[in-house]
Amino acid sequence: MTGEASQDRDNGLERAAGEMRELLDSARRRIWLQTRSQLLCALPPIDIAEALSRVARRSRYADLRLLIDDALALKEGQPQLARAVMRLTTAVEVRCFQPEEDTPASLLLIVDQHAWLYLVQHQGHVGLKSMHDDPPGARIAADRFDESWIFGTEALELRNLMI
Template sequence: MTVRIRKYSWQLAPADIRNIRQTVFVEEQQVPPELEWDDTDEIADHYLVVLPDNTPVGVGRLFSTLEETAHIGRMAILPAHRGKGIGKRLLRHLVSEAAGRFSELRLSAQEHAIPFYQRSGFHVCSDLYDDAGIPHVDMRCLAPQLLSNAFGTRQAPMLLGEDRDAWLFHSEQTMTELMDSVVGQARQRLWLYDRLLDHDLYDRLRLRELISTLARRHRLSEVRLLIHDDKPLVKHRHRIVELMRRLPSRIELRLVNDDYPVGDQPFLLVDREGVVFRHDFYKPEGFAKFSDSGRVRLLAESFQRMWDVGKSSLELRELPL
C-alpha cells in the first residue's frame, strides 16, 4: 500500500497525531491518560502516516536522551488499516531516519508484537515487565545503518538463530557493529580467539557492557578469551581485566601454547549459532553470520583443542590490584 510519512515537532503536530494515540492507546488498550501523555513528547520528532488521499492512519515518535542512542515509541496504526504493511513501513522509516546519527536504537515492545520487530532487525534485550498493565520487553538494534541498508533484501536481519545470510565487512566500524550485534544476543556462551585483545576493538564501553551482562546472566554463563599476547593487557590496563577479576568464575583468559597447532585466523563464537570471522589477525576483513551452527561447531572444536592445552597468564597474575 502506498503511504506518505510526515515529520513534525510536538508544537506543530496536527491533531491527528494525538487523536490516533488517544484511539489506540487510551481507548483501545486502556492506557491511563497520565501515562500516555508525557514530557518526552516535547523533545521527540513525531511521524504521521497518511494515505494518498491524506487520510491519517498511523503515528510514531523518535527521540534521544543519550548521544548515541535513539528511542522509537508510540507506534500505532488505526484498527481499520492494520495487516496492510503500514506498520512495517513506518518502523523502517524511523530506522532510516535514525541511521547515520545514532549507533543504537531501542524500543519497548508489547509481548505480542515481538515477532513484528524481530522481522525488522530488533532483538529482545530484557526480561518481560509490566507497563500500564501490558506485558512488554525492551528491544534494540546495535547497527542501525547496516539494518537500514539491508531492508528489503534480508529476512529477520541480524537475528541470532534466524538470519542465515553472511554479512561481509571491510572496515573496523562495520566489524564492531556486527560483533556487538552478535554478542548482544548471547544467552550463555562467548568464545573469542585472537592475537591479542586490541584496545580499540575489545575495550570499548559497549562491548564491555555486553560481556558483563552475559557473564552476570546466570551461573552457566561462560566467557573464554584465548589470545597469543597478554602484555598489552597490562600496558594499557585493559578494563576487561577488571571485569575478569570481578567475575572470575564466568570470564577466563588463557594464552595459546605454541608447542601445539594454533589457528591463524581470529574468530568470535556466540552460543551455537553466531560467528564473527576475520581472514587475518591484522585486518578488519571477514564476515559475520547469525545462524551457522555447522561452522560454529567446527570452529568450537578448534577452539576447544587450543583451550585445553592453553596456559594461564603470568602477566595478569602479577598485576597489582
C-alpha cells in the first residue's frame, strides 16, 4: 500500500470513528453492531462500552446486540468492550457469524429506529455511508442485521459462565 493510500484509509477510518461516536452518543434504546473484529480494532478509539452501559442503565427495554466474527480477537483488541459485554450479560446479546472468505471487512451500526452507519474496508480503501435521520434506511439495515443474527451462534468467550 502506498503512503497516499494508507493516509486515505486512515482518514476514512477517522471519519467513520467520528460518525460512530455521534450515533452512539445519540442512542437511547437500541444499539446493534455487526462487524469483523479486525475492522473494529483498526478504528481510532471509540467508547462503545460506555454507550452500551449508558443505554442499558437508561432503559430496561434496551436492545443491545453485538454480532462479530471472532470473539477472541475482540477480547484481545477491544478489552474494555469485552469487559463491558461480560459485565452486562443480561443487557447485551452477543453472537458470532462466519463471513465469507473473500468478502471485504465491513461494519454495520444501527441506532434506535432512525440512524445507521455502514463502513467497508477493502484493499486499502474505505467506504462510508451514515444517516442520522433515516427511519426507512434504518429498517432496511435492521432487516439485514436480523438475517445475519439468525445464523449467528452464541459467543461463549464473552460470557461469564456461572457454575
